[in-house]
Amino acid sequence: MTRSADLTAADREFLATPRMGFLTVAGGDGLPAPRPVWFEVTEDGAVQLFSLTSSPKVRRVRRDPRASLVAANAVGEPENWIAISGSATVEEDGARELAGRLGARYWDLDDPEKAATLEQMVSADLVRIVIRPERVSRYGG
Incomplete structure (x- = not known):
């Protein structure tokens, strides 16, 4: 396992x-x-995800900004994971666009049911949670 801040x-x-x-x-x-989430890395090396404005995770981040995100390989693949820990902020802008990008990344939007579900998600009252890495731990790769 190795650690860094970037x-x-x-x-x-x-x-x-x-x-x-x-x-x-x-x-x-x-x-x-812990909650499973879709996410993406920003150009400046932060990690962002979207959530309903009223969700418990948003309330928790507003109370205490310490957060971490762990991503790992699937079962059957060689062990590989990354853990990103740092301060999180709740951002009011860009959440709908992020949800649309991530929906297209994670789902086959040719499936009408998934496309309709994503449309509902994108129209909800969303915010972005952005984690700026202070520590990155990793294994494998």
């Missing part, structure tokens, strides 16, 4: 493929509650 070119390549991320935020009462 994403490497190999990290970015790994994170550019559609895989689930698991977001954990520190601001909850009680035990941590």
